[in-house]
Amino acid sequence: MNKLLIKNGTIITMNQERDIFTGDLLIEATKIIEIAPKIEQTSQVDRIIDATNKYIIPGFIQTHIHLCQTIFRGKGDDLELMDWLKKRIWPLEAAHDPESIFYSAMLGIGELIESGTTTIADMETVHHSNEAFEALAQSGIRAISGKVMMDKGAGVPKNLQETTTASLQESVDLMEKWHHYDNGRLHYSFAPRFVLSCTETLLIEVQKLSEVNQIKVHTHASENREEIKLVEAETGMRNIIYLDHLGLANERLLLAHCVWLNSEEKRVIKERGVHVSHCPGSNLKLASGIAEIPELLQMQMSVSLGADGAPCNNNLDMFQEMRLAALIHKPKNGPTAMDATTVFEMATINGAKALGLEAEIGSLEVGKKADLVILDLNQFHSYPAFDVDPISRIVYSATRSDVETTIVNGQILMQNKVMKTIDKSVILKEADHSISRLIKRIPHLASRL
Numbered sequence: 001m002n003k004l005l006i007k008n009g010t011i012i013t014m015n016q017e018r019d020i021f022t023g024d025l026l027i028e029a030t031k032i033i034e035i036a037p038k039i040e041q042t043s044q045v046d047r048i049i050d051a052t053n054k055y056i057i058p059g060f061i062q063t064h065i066h067l068c069q070t071i072f073r074g075k076g077d078d079l080e081l082m083d084w085l086k087k088r089i090w091p092l093e094a095a096h097d098p099e100s101i102f103y104s105a106m107l108g109i110g111e112l113i114e115s116g117t118t119t120i121a122d123m124e125t126v127h128h129s130n131e132a133f134e135a136l137a138q139s140g141i142r143a144i145s146g147k148v149m150m151d152k153g154a155g156v157p158k159n160l161q162e163t164t165t166a167s168l169q170e171s172v173d174l175m176e177k178w179h180h181y182d183n184g185r186l187h188y189s190f191a192p193r194f195v196l197s198c199t200e201t202l203l204i205e206v207q208k209l210s211e212v213n214q215i216k217v218h219t220h221a222s223e224n225r226e227e228i229k230l231v232e233a234e235t236g237m238r239n240i241i242y243l244d245h246l247g248l249a250n251e252r253l254l255l256a257h258c259v260w261l262n263s264e265e266k267r268v269i270k271e272r273g274v275h276v277s278h279c280p281g282s283n284l285k286l287a288s289g290i291a292e293i294p295e296l297l298q299m300q301m302s303v304s305l306g307a308d309g310a311p312c313n314n315n316l317d318m319f320q321e322m323r324l325a326a327l328i329h330k331p332k333n334g335p336t337a338m339d340a341t342t343v344f345e346m347a348t349i350n351g352a353k354a355l356g357l358e359a360e361i362g363s364l365e366v367g368k369k370a371d372l373v374i375l376d377l378n379q380f381h382s383y384p385a386f387d388v389d390p391i392s393r394i395v396y397s398a399t400r401s402d403v404e405t406t407i408v409n410g411q412i413l414m415q416n417k418v419m420k421t422i423d424k425s426v427i428l429k430e431a432d433h434s435i436s437r438l439i440k441r442i443p444h445l446a447s448r449l
Helices: 067-072 081-095 098-114 129-139 164-178 200-213 225-235 239-245 263-272 280-285 293-298 318-327 340-347 349-354 390-397 424-440
Strands: 003-012 020-028 031-036 047-050 055-058 060-065 117-123 142-146 186-188 217-221 253-257 275-278 302-305 372-375 403-408 411-415
Touching: 003 372, 003 390, 055 390, 060 098, 060 253, 060 275, 060 302, 060 318, 060 349, 067 081, 067 098, 067 117, 067 129, 067 424, 081 225, 081 424, 098 117, 098 129, 098 403, 098 411, 098 424, 117 349, 117 403, 129 142, 129 164, 129 186, 142 164, 164 186, 164 200, 200 217, 217 239, 225 239, 239 263, 263 293, 275 349, 280 318, 293 302, 302 318, 302 340, 302 349, 318 340, 318 390, 340 349, 340 390
Parallel strands: 003 047, 003 055, 060 117, 117 142, 142 186, 217 253, 253 275, 275 302
Antiparallel strands: 003 020, 020 031, 055 372, 372 403, 403 411
């Protein structure tokens, strides 16, 4: 088995003791087999990376991403959620073909790898999700993903309308093909879009499938006040109460956003062990609001971070999400709210817990998967370094350009800023071709985009 030795880096472990020290890290195949202040070189080491004066950190884990939307970047600016969906995103998703899904996914994955994200919870669109899984498989990134489920809804284009039976069957088919792919590098999740897009029958069946197969359910909830009003009008209940009523509120449920929660919903999330993905960049851009994350954390809820999709952010950069998460809550909650360590935990080990993968990823420890990033902070924007907390440097000063090497499952996906599994020039070219082709299929939008 191949062995990779990374030497002389500042290792930010994120283990239970939160150890940080200068040392070496040894990888064999897909796992970390040794971490120590010094590991003696042997003839059995196949490759050595010198990380002197650099940081070795757990790869970032983003718990809410839409790879199918990456090629819509810049096509949904300056709109609120429901208009953004109905006027731009749903028509564009309806225009997708298998090739455009593949290149949209590859474009997003390339951006994620370049900026240090090694694991994502992804939500695709209604059709062609197999092509997104092909992109995930080829790229080497770790992911939990699923086709979006939409069997009802006002203002939904015809190509996104599906029957309950077809939605469930295609989801099960994809689960059977991709769940546990590559010894668990890829997992499947059921992804009902949100309450307004799903019949009660569909959501009940998703609950049953999730329980039988012990598979995650990834959906949106309480992102926007208008959305909540519509849910209450349809169901007589607020989002989280309705999901709990259907049996979906449990440790397998991952909710994106949760900007507008009342006290009863917070209680349900805490008691049921539901996971919340905080998406500050998206929530700000769509003017959805600012989630009460400090309060949720004080209540000891599971909260992680995600960039959401490229057309509502407009990037997939965890450095920006960390900085926003750290800053936007301080005016209301005080300067000590959302300190750097708390935010870095949300970006790493808390993300792993949200996905049920904390035994495998989220920290640098012997026996865990070798998902890690090497940062070079020897830059004007991150100096001086003397007597500065390393995690504060990363959260408040570092940028995506500081990512030098990204490793997932022991495989080098990028080294010295050179992509190893994705041909960048091809992806950029084909992404442009794909979006131009999609826009031609939407004549009423072409003049506005």
